[in-house]
Amino acid sequence: xxxxxxxxxxxxxxxxxxxxxxxxxxxxxxxxxxxxxxxxxxxxxxxxxxxxxxxxxxxxxxxxxxxxxxxxxxxxxxxxxxxxxxxxxxxxxxxxxxxxxxxxxxxxxxxxxx
Amino acid sequence: xxxxxxxxxxxxxxxxxxxxxxxxxxxxxxxxxxxxxxxxxxxxxxxxxxxxxxxxxxxxxxxxxxxxxxxxxxxxxxxxxxxxxxxxxxxxxxxxxxxxxxxxxxxxxxxxxx
Numbered sequence: 001x002x003x004x005x006x007x008x009x010x011x012x013x014x015x016x017x018x019x020x021x022x023x024x025x026x027x028x029x030x031x032x033x034x035x036x037x038x039x040x041x042x043x044x045x046x047x048x049x050x051x052x053x054x055x056x057x058x059x060x061x062x063x064x065x066x067x068x069x070x071x072x073x074x075x076x077x078x079x080x081x082x083x084x085x086x087x088x089x090x091x092x093x094x095x096x097x098x099x100x101x102x103x104x105x106x107x108x109x110x111x112x113x114x
Numbered sequence: 115x116x117x118x119x120x121x122x123x124x125x126x127x128x129x130x131x132x133x134x135x136x137x138x139x140x141x142x143x144x145x146x147x148x149x150x151x152x153x154x155x156x157x158x159x160x161x162x163x164x165x166x167x168x169x170x171x172x173x174x175x176x177x178x179x180x181x182x183x184x185x186x187x188x189x190x191x192x193x194x195x196x197x198x199x200x201x202x203x204x205x206x207x208x209x210x211x212x213x214x215x216x217x218x219x220x221x222x223x224x225x226x227x228x
Contacts, residue, residue, distance in 0.1 A: 004157065040123070042116060043203070043218040056215065090157055099146055099207035103216065105157030
């Protein structure tokens with residue numbers, strides 16, 4: 001596997017379910033990100049991790065819980081989501097955190113909350 | 115309110131002609147600008163960037179122009195090819211107030227017709 005991978009690619013869940021999104025980067029990068037893309041809206045940064053430490057949390061509801069066990073893996077744990085949380089969730093990585101760093105994106109997980 | 119705006123949700127250009135994608139921003143602190151390209155079922159991939167100390171950056175068929183006084187940048191693709199059909203995201207960052215945040219526009223879908 002090369003680049004940034006995300007699983008699952010598609011997920012349908014009820015509002016009472018608990019599920020997790022997984023991201024893995026094979027680039028040796030130190031920074032990882034979660035973004036949310038709703039229909040016809042810009043990508044919204046949710047969380048940033050640098051060397052497994054969270055460095056940014058953009059006022060994301062607590063029903064989204066990130067976890068970064070090591071610099072290659074990033075999870076987004078989901079619980080009691082709302083239908084408006086249906087979106088494409090993109091993971092990205094970069095060599096380091098910084099405004100000039102090129103971010104490499106995974107293919108995304110398309111989430112539908114019923 | 116969106117800080118990075120792509121006011122044209124879609125654009126259709128004939129193969130071989132020039133494609134011009136536009137982007138406006140409101141935050142005068144932005145000093146680095148990027149374009150990403152996204153194919154269906156794939157994550158965005160980095161295309162080209164420009165620092166605010168420049169007004170033009172060229173890479174093969176792709177040129178980005180920056181007009182700081184107008185807070186406007188554009189991506190020129192010439193000649194346009196069928197493989198250029200994708201969604202193009204403009205993005206900007208401010209290296210002073212936030213080390214990790216890149217603000218994305220909502221994207222422009224470019225279609226290259228034969």
